[in-house]
Amino acid sequence: MPLESKFAEQYLEGKPLTIAGSIEQIRKEVGTKLLASLDAQSLDSNAGGTDTSCKPIATTERSKATAARGICRDNLVDISKLPKAKFGHTEELLCDICQKVFKKQGALTTHIKSHLKNTETYEKPKRPCPFCEKLQTQLRRHITSEHAEIPAVIEVMIFPENSKERRAGFDQLRKEGIDVYNRKQAAQEVPAYMAERKVDDEGSLVRCSKCKGYYKRTFFYRHKEICIGDDAQIPRKLEMSNRKVHSHDEEFQADILSRFHRDTVGNLCRTDDTLFVIGRRLFQVKKKRVDKDMEIRKSVMSDMRLLARVYIEFQETSVDYLVGHHNINRNDKKVVELEKFIKTLEFHKDIVFGDAAYAIELNRLERLRVPENRLIDEDVEALRNHTLQVIKKITSTFTFIGVHEYILLRDALCSRLTLYNARRGGEPSRLKISNFIEAKNKRWIDSNKVDSLPEWEKKLFQNHLITYQPGKGTHLVPVLIPQDCVDGLDILICSDTRQRAKIWKENSYLFPNTGFSADHTSGWNATHKLAKEAGVKRLDLVNATKQRHRISTLYCALEIPEKERQYFYKHMGHTKEVNWGTYQYPLPIMEITKVGKHLQDIDKGIKT
Numbered sequence: 115m116p117l118e119s120k121f122a123e124q125y126l127e128g129k130p131l132t133i134a135g136s137i138e139q140i141r142k143e144v145g146t147k148l149l150a151s152l153d154a155q156s157l158d159s160n161a162g163g164t165d166t167s168c169k170p171i172a173t174t175e176r177s178k179a180t181a182a183r184g185i186c187r188d189n190l191v192d193i194s195k196l197p198k199a200k201f202g203h204t205e206e207l208l209c210d211i212c213q214k215v216f217k218k219q220g221a222l223t224t225h226i227k228s229h230l231k232n233t234e235t236y237e238k239p240k241r242p243c244p245f246c247e248k249l250q251t252q253l254r255r256h257i258t259s260e261h262a263e264i265p266a267v268i269e270v271m272i273f274p275e276n277s278k279e280r281r282a283g284f285d286q287l288r289k290e291g292i293d294v295y296n297r298k299q300a301a302q303e304v305p306a307y308m309a310e311r312k313v314d315d316e317g318s319l320v321r322c323s324k325c326k327g328y329y330k331r332t333f334f335y336r337h338k339e340i341c342i343g344d345d346a347q348i349p350r351k352l353e354m355s356n357r358k359v360h361s362h363d364e365e366f367q368a369d370i371l372s373r374f375h376r377d378t379v380g381n382l383c384r385t386d387d388t389l390f391v392i393g394r395r396l397f398q399v400k401k402k403r404v405d406k407d408m409e410i411r412k413s414v415m416s417d418m419r420l421l422a423r424v425y426i427e428f429q430e431t432s433v434d435y436l437v438g439h440h441n442i443n444r445n446d447k448k449v450v451e452l453e454k455f456i457k458t459l460e461f462h463k464d465i466v467f468g469d470a471a472y473a474i475e476l477n478r479l480e481r482l483r484v485p486e487n488r489l490i491d492e493d494v495e496a497l498r499n500h501t502l503q504v505i506k507k508i509t510s511t512f513t514f515i516g517v518h519e520y521i522l523l524r525d526a527l528c529s530r531l532t533l534y535n536a537r538r539g540g541e542p543s544r545l546k547i548s549n550f551i552e553a554k555n556k557r558w559i560d561s562n563k564v565d566s567l568p569e570w571e572k573k574l575f576q577n578h579l580i581t582y583q584p585g586k587g588t589h590l591v592p593v594l595i596p597q598d599c600v601d602g603l604d605i606l607i608c609s610d611t612r613q614r615a616k617i618w619k620e621n622s623y624l625f626p627n628t629g630f631s632a633d634h635t636s637g638w639n640a641t642h643k644l645a646k647e648a649g650v651k652r653l654d655l656v657n658a659t660k661q662r663h664r665i666s667t668l669y670c671a672l673e674i675p676e677k678e679r680q681y682f683y684k685h686m687g688h689t690k691e692v693n694w695g696t697y698q699y700p701l702p703i704m705e706i707t708k709v710g711k712h713l714q715d716i717d718k719g720i721k722t
Contacts, residue, residue, distance in 0.1 A: 209225055242308070517614070528635055549593070
């Protein structure tokens, strides 16, 4: 069939006019005569007005002239006379389900997905009113019409319509209504909680302590960054359980209950009434110790998990709390039963626990005397070199400090101070920014006494800064800051650097956690991570406690006057007896050479 006839047949049938092949192939097939006729036809139609909505984009003079004539260069067809609905460069695409026609594959794919969706009609969820507690689909309209005279509503309606402040105010009222509803549900035997978004598992629901919103547990970390804003209050998640949430228990639930793992022991700690009473009482007693928030939390959680794990819910200290609890509630029967149990336990305590206590102490002393349980000097040297290398690399002037670099520098400096001072793992990590500033300002140094020291002792002040912090108990312990840490610590306290590293602006710790946390880092985790990177031989032996044992032993072997040793004991934060009995490794070589020699002579009857 001639090409002209093929065009005519397609046009009369209303089909899209398409020709496969390049321009050169068409020229060979129809010749220059057909091209001239098409040009003449397009010029005639253009005189009567041409629809240029389908004109291609022209970039050259030749293509501009072709586009002005209304000719599609791909097909060389007069497009001005074709119906728009019939024109196209691709074949028509048909939906097999509803027979709808599409021009593009992407539109057809999106359309087919609509057939696969759930056909149920979406219904807007009802939200409880924070004032009258009625469920409303149009909560904002209900509040403005029924409760417009309430001061909280007046404060919101002051802002202009559709303003950011007005929307935020009504959002907060909605969250407060959901909070009131969920608090009442918590008292039910089978609670049905409500959340901001649909949650499949109600057990994963948590409550924000700041905005009172309810979110999925895995989403809370994202909400925390949004919710914290510029406020000094940090959002904390509260686990939802079957226990009724009292306002005076929110701190205990946020710091303790919400942090338990979702395992058998953790679930028991969150739901058992006895453990709840014991844990809350322990928390109330210990939380008075300022600057030790993380240690208090770990201590209370450890005690609660221990009680849950071994099912000892009536230990001596715990029973006292339970007796007081039952006295307040006037449950005399329970009080009498507990007092009888205390007397029975006291009578049989040595029989039940005596052997276990002796075995534990004996095992501890034996472990101290086994050489393979001591920290290896080569591992200490490798960890030290790796730590200093990390500090030097990050503190260079060409290193950008982001979140990753901040964490590396923080852990390296925390580990360095912990091992250098032979401090307990949780002590240098608790240092505050104010402690470092005091050290730089030499608050604890009497310059007059320094001037009177010998020259070799004066040089030590050029290599060290000193500060003091609360140690074990209530006494202060010193922390020496070597000069190789000063530049890195200056970076850690820089406000711009902390902002880039997502440090909460109210976090006053020198080694803070990222992610807008109010806590500090863990000294053990910092040392363990660096030791792993350094490739030490015995990773299980590299920790702060082993370093304290090692330094105590090495210091004891030195020829140092007894008066100077007292300063070492004070630095370590214990007495001479504790240093010898707990931290100092026994010296078997000295035992054999200094004592064994004389015993051997006595045995042989040799008088010296």
